[in-house]
Amino acid sequence: MQENKKKNYKTHSKSVYSMLSFVLNGKNRIRIYLQLLEEPCFAYEIARKEYLTVSAVLRTIKDLQRAQVITCLNPKDRNKKLYCLTEKALLFQDEIKNKTSLQYSR
Numbered sequence: 001m002q003e004n005k006k007k008n009y010k011t012h013s014k015s016v017y018s019m020l021s022f023v024l025n026g027k028n029r030i031r032i033y034l035q036l037l038e039e040p041c042f043a044y045e046i047a048r049k050e051y052l053t054v055s056a057v058l059r060t061i062k063d064l065q066r067a068q069v070i071t072c073l074n075p076k077d078r079n080k081k082l083y084c085l086t087e088k089a090l091l092f093q094d095e096i097k098n099k100t101s102l103q104y105s106r
Contacts (some may be wrong), residue, residue, distance in 0.1 A: 041082070
């Protein structure tokens, strides 16, 4: 029984680290992650706050959804979808903040 718990922990942490790596390997992914860390947002709000095009935000959102970093709170709505971070994505918020503060302070 102990072995199964260890195995699940390793798998879980591995998926969390792969998420972290995925987010850190894209400027727009980092910007959108940090924006959603503050509060759930619509795509056009993220675009306005981060000075990005809506199409760039939507493309990045799709990538982040496939990686299970973010989720849509109202998937049935055709317009104005509200996005937020998943629980797994919240696990590595400190690492993202630390890495990005180092990156931008150089």
